[in-house]
Amino acid sequence: MSNYHLPRKYPAAQVVSMTAQDEPLPVVVAGAGPVGMAVALGLARRGIPVTVLEAADQVSFGSRAICLSRHSMEIAERLGLAERLEQVALPWVGGRSFYRDRPVLRFEMPHSPDAVRAPMVNLSQSELEQVMVDALQEHPLVTLHWRTEVSGCAQTSEDVRLDVDTAEGIRHLRARWVVAADGGRSQLRALSGLRMSGTSYQGSYVIADIHWPSGLPTERMVWFDAPSNPGSTIIMHRQPGDIWRIDYQLDAADDPAVETTEERIRARITRHLAWLDDDTPWTLEWHGFYRAHALALDEFVHQRTVFAGDAAHLVPIFGVRGLNSGLEDAETLTWQLAAVLAGNASTELLGAYSQERRAAWQHNVDNAAKSTLIMSPGGHGYRTTRDAVLALAGEDAEFSALVDPRQSSATHAHGSPLTWPAVPTAGDGQPGAPLQDRRIRVRTSSGEVERSLGTARGSGWSLLAFGLDDAAAHALAAERERLAEVLAPDEVRALAVGGRVPPGAVPVVDDGALAAALHARPGEVLVIRPDGLLLARLPGPRRLREVAEHLPVGTAPAGPRAESGTVEETALERTWLTLSRALDGAAESDREGLLTRLALLLGRAAGPEEFQRACTTAEAATPEPAAPAPAAPVS
Structure with missing residues (x-):
């Protein structure tokens, strides 16, 4: 028996009109x-x-x-x-x-x-x-x-x-x-x-x-x-x-x-x-x-x-x-x-x-x-190359990469006017990149417990500080309070990874894995937005004053930023797309001729032995003719 979700019905709302004197x-x-x-x-x-x-x-x-x-x-x-x-x-x-x-x-x-x-x-x-x-x-x-x-x-x-x-x-x-x-x-x-x-x-x-x-x-x-x-x-x-x-x-x-x-x-x-x-x-x-x-x-x-x-x-x-x-x-x-x-x-x-x-x-x-x-290829060229890619993918795993569905992942804000100047790090550590949630251990009054980084930092702003000394811990506590006034209504939560723990901060126990994953150095403070994107990497907590100055007006300090850019294409992707466009542009009567001329030019560039191997692979990938669709009754 099906338990398919059937939405509940709700009664129509009774809405009262507002006048020019009402507060919006x-x-x-x-x-x-x-x-x-x-x-x-x-x-x-x-x-x-x-x-x-x-x-x-x-x-x-x-x-x-x-x-x-x-x-x-x-x-x-x-x-x-x-x-x-x-x-x-x-x-x-x-x-x-x-x-x-x-x-x-x-x-x-x-x-x-x-x-x-x-x-x-x-x-x-x-x-x-x-x-x-x-x-x-x-x-x-x-x-x-x-x-x-x-x-x-x-x-x-x-x-x-x-x-x-x-x-x-x-x-x-x-x-x-x-x-x-x-x-x-x-x-x-x-x-x-x-x-x-x-x-x-x-x-x-x-x-x-x-x-x-x-x-x-x-x-x-x-x-x-x-x-x-x-x-x-x-x-x-x-x-x-x-x-x-x-x-x-x-x-x-x-x-x-x-x-x-x-x-x-x-x-x-x-x-x-x-x-x-x-x-x-x-x-x-x-x-x-x-x-x-x-x-x-x-x-x-x-x-x-x-x-x-x-x-x-x-x-x-x-x-x-x-x-x-x-x-x-x-x-x-x-x-x-x-x-x-x-x-x-x-x-x-x-x-x-x-x-x-x-x-x-x-x-x-x-x-x-x-x-x-x-x-869902559109023109003849894209359908021809798509079918060729699928046939070759069964013989050569490199072509399988073109079939990859490229599943959704969190997008970045490298080119945002809010993102602070780029620093020489990669992945999670780059300003503008999403901070991936991960398992961590935090110290509580009853001992160490496992939590997620997302749970520990909350739903507002967070400051992730690494290896603070006494002076830096005191500065972080003061700057966090100042920042919380500027960024209200969101709270600002501090997490201290190793080193001295400022008052009110969450102590994170780290064996070096978190610092290594984020390319963090002792004394460094990472500023994380409520939506999980890394706003800035600071060499110390005192520069948090600049965050308080620039953020409310929608800017970051001047400096080089990572380009937003478009998704990079691999050499194989460029080859596939170029060939698709060429076939789409060819006259219907010349498609086979185009491919033959192209094969001869590429064969000359590759050399006879490499060209022979390519021909052998292409022959092996030739698909069997499609069988007629089986008949089926209407259920």
Whole structure:
């Protein structure tokens, strides 16, 4: 029997109109999706009242975004949600890909023994949203209005005036700030006259949830040119409660209106499960339709309206970056907007939010674009090279790297105006990089206990100090208090790794592993933002005064910074993309000629022996002709 998640219905809100004499609401959030609710909960936990408007009368229905990254679960912990989510989510670390019935890739995401959580967990967006709704309704500073949609918006230098369509008619609200988290079809974006720019891809996918008590492992499984559905790419993920998410690609000639009928969806899924030789009964619970987009606004802050999540940017689903990047948006925006609302920072601080998060979108798109060209190639050239890569991956493991899904990981802020000058370190130790959570030991009154670094440093600002002497410990205590006044409403927590422990600091017992991982030297202080990004590395605590001076106005001291940059391409990736573009540009009658001329030129450069080995490998990788799809009854 299926235990598929059915959202609860909520009654329509009774909204009272505000007048020009009423004090504006501090923040109105449009959209009770994961991003909007993360913003609301983050602000409320900082003592700021929030009003949330949601056009629907329930959370979303269906799995939608199902993969939460390790970093997103760290965000959930800082929002007080992680314990509830971990009780139901399914962790996983890797997956397998097949070309027809041949394995071409087995991958595992980075997962060290010191890691606190798995790289990914699976949980339907519907269940995630329900957990978030429950948390919002428990918080006294959050007002959540169902069946309320923004229908008009006007901004002044002091506030935003909203017309809200409710079950009882139009109501009028005023807010100091509005957060537009109302999704890919954002009403606030349309009312503001804004358009996103970028790329829309040709491929389209049907997505479906089925209840299927299968014994297959919890991993990402992909079939290219699946024998059950020749020409199609199929993706499978296990969710909690024996629910499986199946995504499959439609052919360009397919009619989406026909292929999204339940009859066609059941037939396709039946064929694939039959090919997997599993006759376990299953039921279709939900289905949807998807096209890949890589679009974004040029700026995410427009006067007193701030855009986040899909309202600000769209990324292809491959690599599961949409929801995860949206939660990053929410956490970065939350601490910055809270500082502005508290009067401890200028509105210029929000310029850093816009710059950082649009750069993060570009980073995600650069990665997702390569995955999209493998998962859903558009033109003839890209499809030809994709199929060639898949065939070669079965013979040469180096080509498997091109099939890697490039799963989502926390984005950086190296080029942010807030990030302090670059220092000669790498990885976690570089200013602007996310600080990875890890297991540590802290000293308490009852002895040493194991905790995570994230739990020890809390949800606000933190100072991670290494090997302080007496004078430096005294200076850190004084500067921490001064910094806490400037950065309110967030707290500032100090952690002392070895050396002298300042009053009020958390003593961290380290055998050298943490210092080595962060390339930290004795006396050094690392300043960590509430969203887990490393703001600065300081040679000593006295330079914390500069943080107090520069941060509220949205700048860092002058000096060289690491470039935001785009994702670097390997030589093999450049070769694949160059050849794809060349084939796309060739006349249809000259494609074979182009490849022959290219082979002769490369053979001359490589030499006869190397060219002979390449020809032998290419011949061995020639795929067998695709078998006809097996017939299957409609279930």
